[in-house]
Amino acid sequence: MNEKTYDITIIGGGPAGMFAAYFARLRKLNVALIESLPKLGGQPETLYAQKNIYDVAGLPQVSGTQLSDQLIQQLHFMDCDEYLDTSVTNLDQEDDIWKVSTTKETIYTKAIIIAIGNGAFKPRKLTFEYDKAIEENNLTYFVNDMEEFRKKDVAVAGGGDSAVDWAIDLNEISNSTFLIHRRNKYRAMESSVDKLNESTVEQLNPYIIKDVTFNTDDHSKIDITLKMIKSDEIKVITVDKLLVNYGFISDSKILRDWNIELNGPFIKVNQEMETNLPNVFAIGDIASYPGKLQLIATAFAEGPMAVTKAIRNLYPNKDYFEHSTSLFEK
Numbered sequence: 001m002n003e004k005t006y007d008i009t010i011i012g013g014g015p016a017g018m019f020a021a022y023f024a025r026l027r028k029l030n031v032a033l034i035e036s037l038p039k040l041g042g043q044p045e046t047l048y049a050q051k052n053i054y055d056v057a058g059l060p061q062v063s064g065t066q067l068s069d070q071l072i073q074q075l076h077f078m079d080c081d082e083y084l085d086t087s088v089t090n091l092d093q094e095d096d097i098w099k100v101s102t103t104k105e106t107i108y109t110k111a112i113i114i115a116i117g118n119g120a121f122k123p124r125k126l127t128f129e130y131d132k133a134i135e136e137n138n139l140t141y142f143v144n145d146m147e148e149f150r151k152k153d154v155a156v157a158g159g160g161d162s163a164v165d166w167a168i169d170l171n172e173i174s175n176s177t178f179l180i181h182r183r184n185k186y187r188a189m190e191s192s193v194d195k196l197n198e199s200t201v202e203q204l205n206p207y208i209i210k211d212v213t214f215n216t217d218d219h220s221k222i223d224i225t226l227k228m229i230k231s232d233e234i235k236v237i238t239v240d241k242l243l244v245n246y247g248f249i250s251d252s253k254i255l256r257d258w259n260i261e262l263n264g265p266f267i268k269v270n271q272e273m274e275t276n277l278p279n280v281f282a283i284g285d286i287a288s289y290p291g292k293l294q295l296i297a298t299a300f301a302e303g304p305m306a307v308t309k310a311i312r313n314l315y316p317n318k319d320y321f322e323h324s325t326s327l328f329e330k
Contacts, residue, residue, distance in 0.1 A: 014042020016284030020303030
């Protein structure tokens, strides 16, 4: 066995994982943080780098990159062992110690917190066949650079928080913006919907996308064929850019291999973030329990809950009733 055995190993370097690691270091635990990507940040950094986030306490709005930068700075203020560009391949328990096999090395730990979000970033794509050349310039599932949408005619497809927020934000710099949704009601924050209704975004509801083709007169643009739900009405709009925000598909295969009890693609946990495996916890988007809200604000609370329960399990004589103001020592 390695000389060093961690108190807690956190799998996933997104907002939930980084804040959990920071809180665990506040509690003076030895912490390892494993992230499959070459950099920390998770979905806000990788998928929503320039999208504004509105549900983080104390920050009226913050971009994905800004939030990630602040969390990384906070984490590095306390320091922990980071294993980047490293994927977990298997979990095995040896006595009371977990053996975490990765693509690079083996890590030993007393407790594990799984914070992998939605897993691999695989977007839900359009379900019909289209010319893949359209994806080179016109069709995208992510926004890497908002400037690509400046003074363009833009269509956003989807009805959740991400689609609504992107339609609002891109409308500030685009020539025109359409929001396409199959229902008349959005699955987004009420405040965002109010802002959408106050904007000049043209809402195309209830429509579904039936086809996407290059415009015959201007090959730099695309024609989007829409069909109204429960109607034969067809509508065609011409735009420069189409952003599809239908959400992401979670692959829970590796979780099943670890014998973790699942609720659909998510990990089932109790009120203290415990899974069915001893001293293995789950937090953030991957965790499922009654009343769960898929918010970053929720994930930030779940990390300290999991860490505190782990301390109780591992060190029952340790005083864990401490306030944040008394935890930090320079």
